[in-house]
Amino acid sequence: MCVKSPLRPPFPLRTLPVRGDGSLNSDSIWFVIAIGLLAVLSIVMVSGPTGPELAPDFTLLSLDGELVSLSAYQGRVVVLDFWASWCKPCTRTLPAVHELISQFEGEVDLLLVSLDKSEKASRSALEEAGYETGNVLWGSLEEARAVKNLFGVVGIPRTFLIDREGFIRYDGYPTGLTLEDIAEALGPAPSVVP
Numbered sequence: 001m002c003v004k005s006p007l008r009p010p011f012p013l014r015t016l017p018v019r020g021d022g023s024l025n026s027d028s029i030w031f032v033i034a035i036g037l038l039a040v041l042s043i044v045m046v047s048g049p050t051g052p053e054l055a056p057d058f059t060l061l062s063l064d065g066e067l068v069s070l071s072a073y074q075g076r077v078v079v080l081d082f083w084a085s086w087c088k089p090c091t092r093t094l095p096a097v098h099e100l101i102s103q104f105e106g107e108v109d110l111l112l113v114s115l116d117k118s119e120k121a122s123r124s125a126l127e128e129a130g131y132e133t134g135n136v137l138w139g140s141l142e143e144a145r146a147v148k149n150l151f152g153v154v155g156i157p158r159t160f161l162i163d164r165e166g167f168i169r170y171d172g173y174p175t176g177l178t179l180e181d182i183a184e185a186l187g188p189a190p191s192v193v194p
Helices: 026-047 088-102 119-129 141-150 179-186
Strands: 059-061 067-069 077-083 108-114 158-162 168-172
Touching: 059 141, 077 088, 077 179, 088 108, 088 119, 108 141, 158 179, 168 179
Parallel strands: 077 108
Antiparallel strands: 059 067, 077 158, 158 168
16 A cells, blocks of 8 residues: 655755744745745746737817717727826927827827816917817816726826727827827728729
């Protein structure tokens, strides 16, 4: 008759440094914390990338008084930019975003979600810079913040590239968005059936 021994750990537990009273010393505590962190990291690393996320739908009032829903742009490529007139990095990157979008005239739509405290602040900053306001969404600060939270935006400026199917293809600092990113999101034009 063969009796198997119980499972044993890969290292003898008695090798962990312990105090005379049997409790773990600080080296042992750090060892246990390190093992725990390695376990957590291995779980995160194994899960890997999950692919692009579907952009959440929202509806906000534009500065021109029109209700605008992201879902109305289904089948189009959209650059969604969160900004505010009081945010210096936002005002510095906005011209670059406009310049980039202008290279895809008619193919890419730009929507700006303003996180200004008032509609007037947003409107005056944009008009002073020579930009249109029909694509600027605000509604109210609370509504704009709710959309910001939907997209997980913590700091601004923050830009998203949303493809024709509604998937987020870029999420980051506005000047990190490239011509190649947009061209890839555009892909082949959807086929039109007569």
